[in-house]
Amino acid sequence: MGTTLDEQRLFDEEGLRIEAGSLGRDSIERTAAGLDGVLSIDLGRRSRKVKQRGVLRAQSRARLDERISAISSYIDGDTHALVTSNGESIGNLRMDSFKVTEDRVSGSGLCCDYEIVYTQLKV
Numbered sequence: 001m002g003t004t005l006d007e008q009r010l011f012d013e014e015g016l017r018i019e020a021g022s023l024g025r026d027s028i029e030r031t032a033a034g035l036d037g038v039l040s041i042d043l044g045r046r047s048r049k050v051k052q053r054g055v056l057r058a059q060s061r062a063r064l065d066e067r068i069s070a071i072s073s074y075i076d077g078d079t080h081a082l083v084t085s086n087g088e089s090i091g092n093l094r095m096d097s098f099k100v101t102e103d104r105v106s107g108s109g110l111c112c113d114y115e116i117v118y119t120q121l122k123v
Contacts, residue, residue, distance in 0.1 A: 006080050010071050013085055015113075016054040020090065023048050023123055050090060050118040052082070059109040071116070072098050079121060093118040 003011045003018075026043040058064035074080055074095045081091045101113045 003085050004083050005071075005074060007083075008070075010067070011052075011054055012057055014055050014057070016085075017052070018082070018084060018090075019051045019053075020120070021049040021051075045123055047119050047121050048123065050082075050093060050120055052116040052118070053114070055111050055113055057106065057109060057111045061110060064103075064110050064112065068098075068100060068112075068114075071114075074098075080118075082118070090118075090120065092122045093120050 002009050002013055003016060005011070024046040026046045028041045028043065029038045030041075031038050056064065056067050058067055075098060077094065079092045079094055081089060082093055083089045095116060095118055097115075097117045099115050101115060103110060103112045
């Protein structure tokens with residue numbers, strides 16, 4: 001089983017790295033006349049960034065462009081679920097960016113490095 005996004009196997013496992021950032025918290029701080037200090041109201045956990053890096057491979061330029069286009073279609077504002085090959089599930093992800101960083105010829109076709117940045121909206 002490979003890594004999937006919304007149950008679609010879009011990624012190669014070679015060089016795949018997923019890094020989940022730390023959870024953030026938000027608060028409001030207010031001052032009041034006549035009081036020394038501030039009032040701090042904790043608003044709870046907020047979103048976190050998740051980065052995915054890896055390599056995509058294809059036999060031809062047309063096939064590589066199809067794979068890139070299929071992944072780019074997930075930059076739609078909806079939330080998605082990423083499941084890794086070892087069964088770890090990360091849900092409520094909004095894909096914010098998909099960047100191809102380097103195209104090159106490799107073996108029997110083409111490959112490219114990529115980076116995806118997600119925001120996990122609800123943890």
